[in-house]
Amino acid sequence: MPSRHRRRLTLLAPLAATALIGTALTVAGPSPTVQAAVPATIPLTFKNNSGRADQVYVYNLGTELSTGRQGWADANGTFHPWPVGGSVPVPAPDASIAGPANGQSMTIRLPKFSGRIYFSYGRKLVFKLATGGLVQPAVQNPSDPNRDILFNWSEYTLNDSGLWLNSTQVDMVSAPYAVGLKRPDGSVVTTGRLKPGGYHGFFNALRGQPGGWARLVQTRADGTVLRALAPGHGIEAGALPANVMNDYIDRVWTKYATSTLTVTPFAHQPSVKYHGRVSGNVMNFTNSAGTVVTSFQKPDSDSVFGCYKLLDAPNDQVRGPISRTLCAGYNRSTLLTNPQQPDTSSAGFYQDTVTNHYARKIHAQMADGKAYGFAFDDVGAHESLVHDGDPRQAYVTLDPFD
Known part of the structure; x- marks a missing residue:
């Protein structure tokens, strides 16, 4: 399900509450048949079709559902709890997994998590630990150490009832990617993919929208487009007028x-x-x-x-x-x-x-029309989500910046 609370959080501590994907998680519990069908981990194939030469770094961060502990998973799906943070945030352990080169793919294991799969281009993300949990990137803050890094993330929950995996634009539109899964019959479903030309189409459309919407776009000093902030973040950053709606x-x-x-x-x-x-x-x-x-x-x-x-x-x-x-x-x-x-x-x-012109424009550029342009974009099933009660494989594909 999309988050039942706002996803725009700076701490990963509440991630179990904020990144649960799909309304099925509100049910009383899985049937014994479904429970037996979902293994402790499932494979996720991470494919790089971006066309970029940058080194990619992958992270699997979240909450271990069997214990409620927060931490990260390595490429084998082994859980590692975060150490204790500090009142002044301290560096987190390096949880990065070296991602595939352009044109290549790799497979990691997803454990039973409610979490996020981050990926970054060219530089590792900076994560720190506070007393409340992991400090996430908050790029609406110009002093955030991840402000000039090109990155994005997907959200998922894997539990005894299956897998919910979605792309998200709730916080920002950035590096393009799609998510998918393989069903027991071998069929593959995907979502989150932009139309051909959709990446540039979105940013050009946002820049052309009067009323401050163009100021949601963030670039690096060299002109590289990094992302467009969601409008709530834009208000917070002073880019969008607070009275816009x-x-x-x-x-x-x-x-x-x-x-x-x-x-x-x-x-x-x-x-x-x-x-x-x-x-x-x-x-x-x-x-x-x-x-x-x-x-x-x-x-x-x-x-x-x-x-x-x-x-x-x-x-x-x-x-x-x-x-x-x-x-x-x-x-x-x-x-x-x-x-x-x-x-x-x-x-x-x-x-x-x-x-919400931001949500309007990202939906218009999606191949299937589905996106998470705001937290409750699943009302009426307009969200970019795949789900199966007996998933055989998950996919994240980095798409071209066209």
Whole structure:
């Protein structure tokens, strides 16, 4: 599942909560048959089709699900817990795995983790350990030691119920890659791949979007494009105006002061509905009995982009599902055109002039139209995710920068 909490975190300590992929992890537990089918590790083939000559470094970082310990896995899938960090972060052990050269591939083993597979070009990433866990790159901070490194990551969970593996643009769009898996029948499914020309197409489109969106693009001093920050990070870095979504939010607030927004958060439970009306600075949601079950203050742009703060989504059965539906509606700008949410048809997404243009443009450049442009892009199954309950092989493929 996409994260039920915001993924924009600086510590890897909460990774088990923030990188769980696929709603299946909310079920009570796997059946004995499925449990027996998933081995302790599965192979992941890492292929380099980037066209770049840089040395690639690969990292497999996360939480060991059997113990809850945080650490890293080597190429054989062996778990290594992180040592204790410090109040002043200290260097972490070198967890890098030398990746394949351009045109080559290698196979490592994935253990039962909730984690991230980082990869970097030309330089190793800098990781440090604080008292709360591993400090992740936070490149919206100009002083972050990874600011000038070209890197990206995938997220996955492998457990007794199978594998969930996704590409992600929740934090940034950077080095292109695709993810995939092999099913028991030998078929391979992939996602996350850009269209031919999609890499340059995305950055050119973002640069051409007025209103500060061009400033999300980060480059090195030599002109190398490193990434485009997600809009929440752009607000944090001062690149994007903090009020960029306010006009749309204001119009939503006005509309639902005199009409009702109906949220049906579970596709498999169409009878579960919540009804939202604005009163003053609060949108109250009632159940079928008319009882107020949760309330939201008027969100700001950062809350919308991050699906957190005033749109917090706890992992419960009421507020969280309503919040993730609202988050998707705000980012896709469907709340004014459809009072029945979620709106799951992409034909109506991003049509307002005030919208998440970053998410709009990355979806437009994906070969299958799927991406994780924001944390709850899985509402309506528009996320770049592959899953199988009995995976035989996983894949990460570094794609050309075209």
